[in-house]
Amino acid sequence: xxxxxxxxxxxxxxxxxxxxxxxxxxxxxxxxxxxxxxxxxxxxxxxxxxxxxxxxxxxxxxxxxxxxxxxxxxxxxxxxxxxxxxxxxxxxxxxxxxxxxxxxxxxxxxxxxxxxxxxxxxxxxxxxxxxxxxxxxxxxxxxxxxxxxxxxxxxxxxxxxxxxxxxxxxxxxxxxxxxxxxxxxxxxxxxxxxxxxxxxxxxxxxxxxxxxxxxxxxxxxxxxxxxxxxxxxxxxxxxxxxxxxxxxxxxxxxxxxxxxxxxxxxxxxxxxxxxxxxxxxxxxxxxxxxxxxxxxxxxxxxxxxxxxxxxxxxxxxxxxxxxxxxxxxxxxxxxxxxxxxxxxxxxxxxxxxxxxxxxxxxxxxxxxxxxxxxxxxxxxxxxxxxxxxxxxxxxxxxxxxxxxxxxxxxxx
Numbered sequence: 001x002x003x004x005x006x007x008x009x010x011x012x013x014x015x016x017x018x019x020x021x022x023x024x025x026x027x028x029x030x031x032x033x034x035x036x037x038x039x040x041x042x043x044x045x046x047x048x049x050x051x052x053x054x055x056x057x058x059x060x061x062x063x064x065x066x067x068x069x070x071x072x073x074x075x076x077x078x079x080x081x082x083x084x085x086x087x088x089x090x091x092x093x094x095x096x097x098x099x100x101x102x103x104x105x106x107x108x109x110x111x112x113x114x115x116x117x118x119x120x121x122x123x124x125x126x127x128x129x130x131x132x133x134x135x136x137x138x139x140x141x142x143x144x145x146x147x148x149x150x151x152x153x154x155x156x157x158x159x160x161x162x163x164x165x166x167x168x169x170x171x172x173x174x175x176x177x178x179x180x181x182x183x184x185x186x187x188x189x190x191x192x193x194x195x196x197x198x199x200x201x202x203x204x205x206x207x208x209x210x211x212x213x214x215x216x217x218x219x220x221x222x223x224x225x226x227x228x229x230x231x232x233x234x235x236x237x238x239x240x241x242x243x244x245x246x247x248x249x250x251x252x253x254x255x256x257x258x259x260x261x262x263x264x265x266x267x268x269x270x271x272x273x274x275x276x277x278x279x280x281x282x283x284x285x286x287x288x289x290x291x292x293x294x295x296x297x298x299x300x301x302x303x304x305x306x307x308x309x310x311x312x313x314x315x316x317x318x319x320x321x322x323x324x325x326x327x328x329x330x331x332x333x334x335x336x337x338x339x340x341x342x343x344x345x346x347x348x349x350x351x352x353x354x355x356x357x358x359x360x361x362x363x364x365x366x367x368x369x370x371x372x373x374x375x376x377x378x379x380x381x382x383x384x385x386x387x388x389x390x391x392x393x394x395x396x397x398x399x400x401x402x403x404x405x406x407x408x409x410x411x412x
Contacts, residue, residue, distance in 0.1 A: 011081035034069035057302040071375035113309040142354035148192035151255040152340040162346040170198035179203035183249040188240040189256030193220030200232040210238045257286035265322035276395040279403025288316045328393035337387040344378035
């Protein structure tokens with residue numbers, strides 16, 4: 001059996017992907033706008049050695065598997081093919097054909113994370129955050145654009161630019177929090193400081209903002225100085241657990257909960273509640289799982305090995321329970337899933353537009369990791385495999401006062 005025959009057996013006759021293998025065989029739909037190429041036996045060995053997304057990632061990052069055409073479209077078409085039923089007879093035939101390559105399992109690429117220490121200890125959290133966020137500020141500027149916002153944007157209209165959508169996201173958080181001049185705000189996991197800068201500039205609040213990424217902190221501190229907001233923003237290279245101040249009127253947690261871990265939710269939300277005044281508000285913005293029965297942590301998944309080490313996603317119901325269990329009363333919830341698919345499409349477009357510079361800055365293999373990550377994530381949000389939820393809660397007073405108006409207004 002030639003390799004292309006195996007592809008046709010697995011993918012089925014209707015998959016709109018052209019397949020080319022190193023043995024010269026071709027399969028799939030010849031002339032398709034998406035082309036999948038296996039360039040060496042190492043690609044098959046990687047796929048057999050780690051079936052599923054991890055093997056695919058290893059082969060792609062190493063350059064043994066190449067995709068020509070739109071990567072998102074390739075994911076969409078191959079995902080449909082992956083759901084095809086393959087008979088036991090076909091599986092047995094494939095096993096006999098490729099068993100020798102199973103024994104040639106290649107070592108993982110150096111881009112895979114080797115984690116050490118206790119999970120979610122301060123030292124290990126700092127190391128895994130550094131792995132992802134301390135890539136290169138220049139690289140992130142190319143991918144994220146001038147707002148340097150690395151969380152889901154909110155598109156006020158379908159033709160809005162990424163920059164307009166990120167500004168709308170920051171402002172939506174400010175409106176949900178009901179920011180007013182002179183308020184004290186805590187921003188946990190502040191990234192490059194985009195929300196803190198927006199809130200201080202447009203709403204006149206004072207912000208303590210913290211990030212575990214040294215490069216993020218340096219970039220953000222410079223941005224604060226350039227904006228002349230040093231008196232309003234204290235941006236720190238710090239673990240959120242090192243924040244000693246209390247009495248904050250508002251807290252924004254934008255894109256941090258994914259890194260906390262389900263087992264640490266009680267401590268995290270108890271900590272945030274302890275920093276709020278009675279009647280204070282907390283806005284939690286994070287990625288969640290769509291299926292409540294799905295595992296929250298996939299140790300051998302592509303995202304965990306290459307992108308977010310120790311990252312853990314839960315269903316939004318689990319998140320809300322965790323907040324309520326720490327006496328944070330949930331007042332409003334919104335799913336921004338479609339907006340995240342649009343955001344990722346913009347980031348991927350930015351990466352492709354700066355591809356040569358990105359490769360020169362971080363190396364070809366790292367750039368391929370990011371291309372794969374952005375396209376796969378875009379597909380996941382677009383196909384409702386994962387979601388993005390904003391949950392607004394209050395530290396309701398003993399007298400039942402939430403500090404909220406009778407109806408929450410989200411208009412500008």
